Amino acid sequence: MGQLYSTFFLVFRLENFYIMSDFVLPVFIKSKDVPRSGDRRPTVLEVCLAAERTSGSGSVLGAQEIHGLWRIYPATKAARTQLLIEGVTLRQTSLSLFDNNPFILKDSSGEEKPSTKLWIDDIPISSADSEIELALKKMGCELRSEIKQERARDADNKLTRFLTGRRFVFITTPPTPLIKTVKINIFSARLFHKEQKMEKKTPICSNCLEEGHHKSACKKDVVCQTCRKPGHKKGDKNCSLSATKDADQIVQASTSQETQQPFMKKPVSTALKTHNRGRPTDRGQSTLDATFSRSRSETPKRRHSSDKSDDRLPEKLAKRLTELADENRVSEAGDVSEES
DSSP: OHHHHHHHHHHHHHHHHHHHHTOOOOEEEEGGGSOOBTTBOOOHHHHHHHHHHHHOTTOEEEEEEETTEEEEEESSHHHHHHHHHHOEEETTEEEOOBSSOTTOEEOTTSOEEOEEEEEEESOOTTSOHHHHHHHHHHTTOOBOSOOEEEEEEOTTSOEEEEEEEEEEEEEEOOSSOOOSEEEETTEEEEEEOHHHHHOOOOOBOTTTOOBSSOGGGOOSOOBOTTTOOBTSOTTOTTOTTOHHHHHHHHHHHHHHHHHHOOOOOOOHHHHHHHHTTTSOOOHHHHHHHHHHHHHHHHSOSOOOTTOOSOSSOOHHHHHHHHHHHHHHHHHHHHHHHHHO
16 A cells, blocks of 8 residues: 555656646736726636637646736646637636736846836825826836725734725836825825935944045045034034034123123113202102102003003003103203393
8 A cells, every 4th residue: 555655656746846847937917907806806717718718628737817917827828829829708808818927027128027016005005006007108118917905904914805995006216206196186196106215325434524435444544524624523623613612702701791891870860860959859860760669660561462551651641751850941941031
């Protein structure tokens, strides 16, 4: 029994090796070209049976869908050729097959163009894919697939029928990373692809302030970050633009001004008192001084910016002060006339 099992396993391995050694390249169908029955996508069995209706029974090894592309694996090169010539009929729809992966583009030299997955976010679900496609093409993007809506996943990480609003599309990898925000209709959409993270900024040395290396690998003289001159660091007293030096100069200047400043004259109020010291004060003058002093004491020292009241004295008080000033002038005129 054991010998029979070993023989069977050896034959299976030989047959498997034979199949892999004579492996035939697949043919391709875009998933968007395959018709759907409601929300039901075509199964592997449906695709394989549709292909065998063209190339004959037993002529297809299998099929699989990867990233929006169906791959059909013929068993022989003859079956592959027949599929490419006649195509397949799936769900009463005739479909043409591709000889090569349609999502892999090549440039004029025959080199393959790499692709990347672009995510589009912050766009309402109600917005049409055509608006997003137009905006991306204006940016110079070369789309390699149709725009897809992301679906939410449940607690078991399985896809549900609910949309998240995020969309994705495969594009040819741009020579420089795309900007992260773009205007689509009236909305500001956020764009993300992996090459945006890979973008590296040119390093700047904090020692010599030149680009292309870091301080740990720098062999040049230190350069001041303030005046951009070599030979000293930022904050050094030898710096022509040093903040410390400027501060010292300001302190010295203010000190010299204080020592050289002449004595201030007496305040106006003191001078008035000295001037009027030898003259007799009359009733009107004393009343005027008392009223003015009282008005100053009643006036608040600080006023808020929100206080919109008039800064002038009340109308009655101003009128009273004018009357007292007139009486004072009349009294002084009488004194002068009596002396003369």
